[in-house]
Amino acid sequence: MIIEKLQEKNIKEFCDLAQRIILDLSYYSDIAKKNYAKSFEVKEIQNKIKNENKLFLSAKNNNKIVGFMYGFFDNTGLFWIEWIGINEENRRKGIGNEILKFLINYLKESKKVHKIVCDIRTSNLPSQKFFAKNKFNKIALLKNFWHKEDFEIWELTL
Numbered sequence: 465m466i467i468e469k470l471q472e473k474n475i476k477e478f479c480d481l482a483q484r485i486i487l488d489l490s491y492y493s494d495i496a497k498k499n500y501a502k503s504f505e506v507k508e509i510q511n512k513i514k515n516e517n518k519l520f521l522s523a524k525n526n527n528k529i530v531g532f533m534y535g536f537f538d539n540t541g542l543f544w545i546e547w548i549g550i551n552e553e554n555r556r557k558g559i560g561n562e563i564l565k566f567l568i569n570y571l572k573e574s575k576k577v578h579k580i581v582c583d584i585r586t587s588n589l590p591s592q593k594f595f596a597k598n599k600f601n602k603i604a605l606l607k608n609f610w611h612k613e614d615f616e617i618w619e620l621t622l
């Protein structure tokens with residue numbers, strides 16, 4: 465397994481995987497799926513990848529992307545994970561853990577960040593378990609937030 469920054473030549477493969485994962489999620493409303501899938505169109509990612517405040521990681525197995533993480537640095541020392549996803553047949557094999565481990569090392573070395581933050585739907589129990597296992601703490605509940613769904617904010621202090 466190789467975890468690396470997303471390469472320009474892999475953007476199409478990256479977008480296809482991200483959209484497939486999003487459209488298959490049972491706990492997303494149709495409107496949420498549509499909006500999230502749209503944010504992973506090739507042109508969008510080609511633009512975002514050039515922005516130094518954004519970070520895209522891919523996990524490759526035998527040269528094929530099987531997982532990813534996308535997030536951004538804000539200007540207060542936080543790194544926000546926008547999305548982490550592993551293709552369905554490769555879940556529970558430790559790939560998500562490996563991506564987070566890579567991210568944490570990368571952010572520690574960058575010295576720009578003191579906390580990682582993410583929001584998770586209250587209905588997304590696998591993801592809550594995943595972040596709890598990786599020592600993130602739940603710090604807030606946001607009722608009626610994105611697309612009128614309830615979310616939790618989780619954080620990890622570096």
Ligand SMILES: CC(C)(COP(=O)(O)OP(=O)(O)OC[C@H]1O[C@@H](n2cnc3c(N)ncnc32)[C@H](O)[C@@H]1OP(=O)(O)O)[C@@H](O)C(=O)NCCC(=O)NCCS
Binds near residue numbers: 485560
């Ligand atoms: C959440 C997600 C990224 C986890 O990735 P993963 O590679 O499957 O996770 P790992 O194999 O590294 O799991 C690490 C630990 O997290 C916990 N965990 C992960 N998935 C879990 C699940 N479905 N149920 C319970 N615990 C889970 C376990 O403690 C696991 O360790 P274990 O397998 O030794 O028990 C993956 O389930 C996913 O892509 N989900 C769909 C997309 C999504 O909802 N993304 C999050 C948006 S906030």
